[in-house]
Amino acid sequence: xxxxxxxxxxxxxxxxxxxxxxxxxxxxxxxxxxxxxxxxxxxxxxxxxxxxxxxxxxxxxxxxxxxxxxxxxxxxxxxxxxxxxxxxxxxxxxxxxxxx
Numbered sequence: 001x002x003x004x005x006x007x008x009x010x011x012x013x014x015x016x017x018x019x020x021x022x023x024x025x026x027x028x029x030x031x032x033x034x035x036x037x038x039x040x041x042x043x044x045x046x047x048x049x050x051x052x053x054x055x056x057x058x059x060x061x062x063x064x065x066x067x068x069x070x071x072x073x074x075x076x077x078x079x080x081x082x083x084x085x086x087x088x089x090x091x092x093x094x095x096x097x098x099x100x
Contacts, residue, residue: 002041007032009046013060013080016040019095020072027063027078029056033093047096054082054089 006014011029016036018024024040027033032046057080064070064077076093 002039004041004043007034007043007046011056013056015061015063017063017065017076018072019097020074021097022072025095027061027076027093029060029080035096049093052089054080054087057081057085 006026006028009028009030010026010032013029015027016024017027023038024036025033026036026040026043028046031049031051033049034046035044036042037044059081062068062079064073066072070077074095074097076095077090078093079088079090081087082089
């Protein structure tokens with residue numbers, strides 16, 4: 001178990017998850033995706049995602065991860081509320097491999 005400081009630019013909601021190789025990523029509500037290596041501790045320079053101008057709201061991201069019944073994979077299904085909950089935005093994220 002680690003205590004890792006999340007960057008201030010991350011926003012109010014973040015989710016950590018693993019890809020098919022067991023490497024960790026941190027997805028933040030500011031539209032940043034950080035590679036976090038095989039232990040989830042060492043955050044890389046972020047990849048900036050285009051959330052289409054939508055703001056991630058109150059419940060943050062819902063993601064397809066083993067805890068929600070899906071297998072580890074390299075494609076992540078993501079959904080989040082926006083526009084005061086009037087819209088739910090869905091996208092798929094094809095995870096970039098971590099160079100070892």
